[in-house]
Amino acid sequence: MDTVNLAIIGATGAVGEAIVELLDQSTFPVQELYLLASERTAGTSLMFRNKPVMVGILEDFDFSQVHLAIFVATDEVSSLYVPKAEVAGCLVIDNSQTFADSAPLVIPGVNNDQLTSGNRPSVVVNPDSSVIFLWTVLKPIYDQCGIYRVNVTVCDSVSHHGKKALHELAAQTASLLNGQGAAPKVYNQQIAFNVLSNVGGVDENGHSARELRIVKQSEKIIVDPQLQLNVTCIQVPVFYADSMVVTIETSDPIDANEVRKLLEKCNEIIVLDNQEKEGFATPVTAAAGKSEIFVSRIRNDMGHSRGINLWLVADNVRKGAARNTIMIAEELKKSFL
Ligand SMILES: NC(=O)c1ccc[n+]([C@@H]2O[C@H](COP(=O)([O-])OP(=O)(O)OC[C@H]3O[C@@H](n4cnc5c(N)ncnc54)[C@H](OP(=O)(O)O)[C@@H]3O)[C@@H](O)[C@H]2O)c1
Structure with missing residues (x-):
């Protein structure tokens, strides 16, 4: 796959905004970008590669449109929607701690082997920033x-x-x-x-x-x-x-x-x-x-x-959440997208 359709869930939060900014400056090959949040900030927009992208409501979202979903919302949102994204077949990077016991925790440069050996994971967890x-x-x-x-x-x-x-x-x-x-x-x-x-x-x-x-x-x-x-x-x-x-x-x-x-x-x-x-x-x-x-x-x-x-x-926010998440996405792109 040359390009990736990507959703960011919690795009209007502190981490979500940092991810959009770092992605904007990166060469990560985004085809379609979907920014999602709750009703509170839906309808606002963020700039991505010189175009405004409107924030949609998570509740209505069809995960089968994307290859990769990045969750940066809350534990409750991840508990409810990560399984829906998995069922729709997309890879998930989760920043909540909901799946930290069951899914691989990855720091690229430290334990990449988690993503290069074995089967395609459906969820990868961004570890605690510390x-x-x-x-x-x-x-x-x-x-x-x-x-x-x-x-x-x-x-x-x-x-x-x-x-x-x-x-x-x-x-x-x-x-x-x-x-x-x-x-x-x-x-x-x-x-x-x-x-x-x-x-x-x-x-x-x-x-x-x-x-x-x-x-x-x-x-x-x-x-x-x-x-x-x-x-x-x-x-x-x-x-x-x-x-x-x-x-x-x-x-x-x-x-x-x-x-x-x-x-x-x-x-x-x-x-x-x-x-x-x-x-x-x-x-x-x-x-x-x-x-x-x-x-x-x-x-x-x-x-x-x-x-x-x-x-x-x-x-x-920047290194502990956004940068490590994008580094995980780049590793997933090499092996599984
Ligand atoms: N801050 C950090 O240093 C850090 C570091 C590593 C990981 N994390 C993790 O990253 C995640 C986000 O943290 P944050 O600091 O960016 O939080 P935040 O600033 O409070 O932002 C939360 C985001 O989630 C959205 N959201 C909340 N409830 C929602 C719902 N029911 N449906 C849809 N969207 C919903 C919010 O949208 P609305 O405003 O529209 O409600 C907002 O976009 C958390 O899981 C946190 O544990 C944070």
């Missing part, structure tokens, strides 16, 4: 010298929670600067000028669902019973792009200079590790709106001879 960032950066180190422990603190930006959360941070910031109160709705505590140690509650062991998800998905992507992972997710008042404080312990020795050289050679990664020359990466100055992962502060552990510390930042 899992994408973590393993895009750690896999080259893992391949070179083994990693047996990863300890990571994820600082989530509010764009993780969609457009409503972005508006809440902006509105609270303005309100507090005007001497008025913050009225939390998306978050259960004030997010502007604050840091939340948890969003969404914890289980009986004190872990959040997202912390457990990052561990579970990592174990599905890097199949290694020796690998130990420990994850903490906090919420910071940053609009776009996540930050991660990562400490690894390696099986064979490697030092910070070798890690830096290794990462400098990798696609999708930009090393910014010279404070005088380029400054260290921050979510706002380096990552927001970009499709790469930025790595800084690569240094030896102070108390462990095979420990390495690093800091990474990447845009969860």
Whole structure:
């Protein structure tokens, strides 16, 4: 097949708009593009390759018109409509977590074998964005010298929670600067000028669902019973792009200079590790709106001879959702479309 008929479900959301923008700039051979959402935004339009494309209503859509359907709406939408798309015979890339246990989770460049060996999958899941960032950066180190422990603190930006959360941070910031109160709705505590140690509650062991998800998905992507992972997710008042404080312990020795050289050679990664020359990466100055992962502060552990510390930042909407989704689509195109 030379060209692909493509549907984007949730096209008017934060991730959907980023996918349309990146697709527009790509050479992915789109024949017909269908943009779908709920009644709330149906009838609006987005520009694609110099033409406006009107957003339609998902409820009415006939999936047999498309070869590939990209879901970037909600868990409920994916639960209801992904099976309909499968029955109609189209391939699905899903950004919700609904099928994460049953379908392959793919990070192109890390575990492409999921798409090159075996049968055509009907659904491929875009992993959690933190899992994408973590393993895009750690896999080259893992391949070179083994990693047996990863300890990571994820600082989530509010764009993780969609457009409503972005508006809440902006509105609270303005309100507090005007001497008025913050009225939390998306978050259960004030997010502007604050840091939340948890969003969404914890289980009986004190872990959040997202912390457990990052561990579970990592174990599905890097199949290694020796690998130990420990994850903490906090919420910071940053609009776009996540930050991660990562400490690894390696099986064979490697030092910070070798890690830096290794990462400098990798696609999708930009090393910014010279404070005088380029400054260290921050979510706002380096990552927001970009499709790469930025790595800084690569240094030896102070108390462990095979420990390495690093800091990474990447845009969860752009790199974690949109770019990885398009990379999966490109891999599917090579093998199955
Ligand atoms: N934000 C991130 O960092 C991130 C990263 C990775 C994956 N994801 C996943 O990507 C998905 C989208 O996230 P987002 O941040 O873009 O959310 P969002 O900004 O809230 O956008 C949600 C989109 O889904 C549509 N939608 C909602 N309910 C619908 C329904 N019943 N029928 C049809 N369309 C419906 C919305 O359209 P209307 O406005 O018309 O209702 C909108 O286009 C979620 O599954 C999320 O977990 C997000």
